[in-house]
Amino acid sequence: MPMDLSDKGLLILVPAFNEEGAVGQVIAAVHRVLPGTTMLVVDDGSVDETTAVAQAAGAQVIRLPHHLGLGGAVQTGYRFAFDHGYERVVRLDADGQHPPEEIPGLLAKMDEGPYDMVTGSRYLEANGYKTHALRRFGGRIFSIVLRPILGQRISDPTSGFIAVNRNALSVFSHSFPLEYPEIEALVVLRRKAMTFAETPVHMRPRIAGTSTIGRWSAVYYMVRVLLGVFVNVMKYEKRFHTRERVSH
Amino acid sequence: MERIRWIVAAFCVLLLLPIIRAVRREHVRVEYSMAWFAATLTLLVLSLWDTGLQWLAVALGVEDYPFVLMLVAGLLFLITFFRLTVEVSTLKDHNILLSQKVGMLDWEVRRQATRQDRGATRVRPR
Numbered sequence: 001m002p003m004d005l006s007d008k009g010l011l012i013l014v015p016a017f018n019e020e021g022a023v024g025q026v027i028a029a030v031h032r033v034l035p036g037t038t039m040l041v042v043d044d045g046s047v048d049e050t051t052a053v054a055q056a057a058g059a060q061v062i063r064l065p066h067h068l069g070l071g072g073a074v075q076t077g078y079r080f081a082f083d084h085g086y087e088r089v090v091r092l093d094a095d096g097q098h099p100p101e102e103i104p105g106l107l108a109k110m111d112e113g114p115y116d117m118v119t120g121s122r123y124l125e126a127n128g129y130k131t132h133a134l135r136r137f138g139g140r141i142f143s144i145v146l147r148p149i150l151g152q153r154i155s156d157p158t159s160g161f162i163a164v165n166r167n168a169l170s171v172f173s174h175s176f177p178l179e180y181p182e183i184e185a186l187v188v189l190r191r192k193a194m195t196f197a198e199t200p201v202h203m204r205p206r207i208a209g210t211s212t213i214g215r216w217s218a219v220y221y222m223v224r225v226l227l228g229v230f231v232n233v234m235k236y237e238k239r240f241h242t243r244e245r246v247s248h
Numbered sequence: 249m250e251r252i253r254w255i256v257a258a259f260c261v262l263l264l265l266p267i268i269r270a271v272r273r274e275h276v277r278v279e280y281s282m283a284w285f286a287a288t289l290t291l292l293v294l295s296l297w298d299t300g301l302q303w304l305a306v307a308l309g310v311e312d313y314p315f316v317l318m319l320v321a322g323l324l325f326l327i328t329f330f331r332l333t334v335e336v337s338t339l340k341d342h343n344i345l346l347s348q349k350v351g352m353l354d355w356e357v358r359r360q361a362t363r364q365d366r367g368a369t370r371v372r373p374r
Contacts, residue, residue: 042351062351068344076348083352178344 010037011086012103015073016094017044020053022206023094027057030092033100040080041094044073050094070160071181075172082166082173090163095206098161102201106163109199116168116194119154119182120161120201138222142183145226149233150190154198157183161201167194183225187232252314253295256321260292283331287324294320 012030016023027039041054045067054061062076074091081089090106092098102120109118123139135158142157160182164172171192177184189196267284270276276284294301294317305316 060355062355064351065347068347072344072348075344076351079348080352080355 009087010034010107011077011081011089012037012039012100013074013077013081013089013091014039014041014054014059014094015044015070015077015091016041016046016050016054017067017070017073018046018048018050019094020046020048020050022096023050023059024053024057026092026094026096026100027054027059029096030100030103031058034103040077042073042076044068044070069178071176071178074181075176078164078169078172078176082169086169087166088163089169091160093160093206097203097206099202099204102161103163105199105201106161109197110163110165113195113197114165115197116165117185117189117196118163119156119159119196119198120203121156121159121198122201122203123155124198124200134218138218141222142225145229146183146186149229150186154186156198157186161203177228180221180225180228184228184232187229191232191235250314253301253317256317257292257295260288260295263288264292280332280335283328287321287328290324291317291321 012034014023014026023041027041030037030039039059041050041059041061043051043054043061043063045064051061051063062080064073064076068076077091078089088107088110090103092100092103098120106118106120109115139156139158143154146154146157162182162185168189171188171194172185175188177188186196264285267276267281267288271278271281294304301313301316304320305311305313308316308319310316310319
């Protein structure tokens with residue numbers, strides 16, 4: 001149910017596509033950890049009851065008229081946050097893999113730098129998180145490719161558990177990759193001379209539904225993302241420019 | 249004249265007919281039909297104009313004239329496809345932006361409706 005947005009500090013963003021089985025529990029969990037924080041679910045053209053479940057759980061819901069893909073849904077949330085004056089956005093997956101208990105850790109890391117973006121990493125510390133071998137291999141390849149481009153090691157480049165500040169919002173609200181956005185987003189930020197860091201987090205198995213990236217589409221995923229990374233590298237026009245801050 | 253040149257000429261004429269029909273019925277916008285007209289007419293002229301094709305073959309250092317025709321056809325359609333890909337990409341970007349704005353406006357309309365239901369008349373400035 002729409003309501004006043006009185007807290008302009010933090011927005012919890014949850015892109016969702018056919019996640020009626022999990023999104024309600026995710027919203028309830030966030031409300032337990034961060035009561036009073038505004039939650040925005042971007043329903044990316046779901047054909048199930050995702051919108052109704054999210055609204056019933058107390059989240060704001062933006063319903064996209066048709067399916068845009070993860071990047072399009074996330075960017076909608078970033079645009080919304082930027083337009084409405086939010087200072088920070090934490091993005092959670094709607095399938096319940098990202099524990100809200102880790103959100104304060106992400107925000108604390110963001111203040112440490114300060115960093116424009118902080119990613120929750122499953123692999124920064126040994127925490128027993130199990131993932132498919134192909135996914136681990138892909139993540140390893142991306143880490144190797146990204147290291148010279150970003151100038152720093154990224155242990156979990158495919159993580160969608162991300163906190164961004166208003167500087168990053170100013171970039172992402174206008175320029176954000178459409179498909180598989182996490183990795184390209186890092187390169188986009190680097191191109192704009194912004195800073196980012198990782199912090200260790202625990203992740204859980206998804207509550208419901210299946211991953212959008214199957215074993216066969218993983219090959220397309222890798223090629224598509226690598227191409228996107230190289231295209232962004234070619235656009236490094238502001239690589240050595242002074243960092244521009246957004247006035248608050 | 250080689251058989252392949254007659255085939256290309258006939259194909260170009262046959263291709264021109266649906267292009268003209270599509271433009272007349274507004275199934276294809278005039279600006280997008282330009283690339284197709286240019287490509288088809290260039291091929292038609294080259295396939296029928298013996299001297300022009302020979303001059304082009306000599307200029308390119310190719311002995312087999314029909315091969316030049318195929319080369320030109322391939323290049324023209326590659327250019328056309330590339331131009332259309334650029335158009336499609338631009339349209340997709342616009343479509344994404346529009347969809348996002350529609351979603352946000354829909355949210356705003358529902359928020360205003362809820363406020364009216366509650367009897368609130370003052371709109372909070374952003």
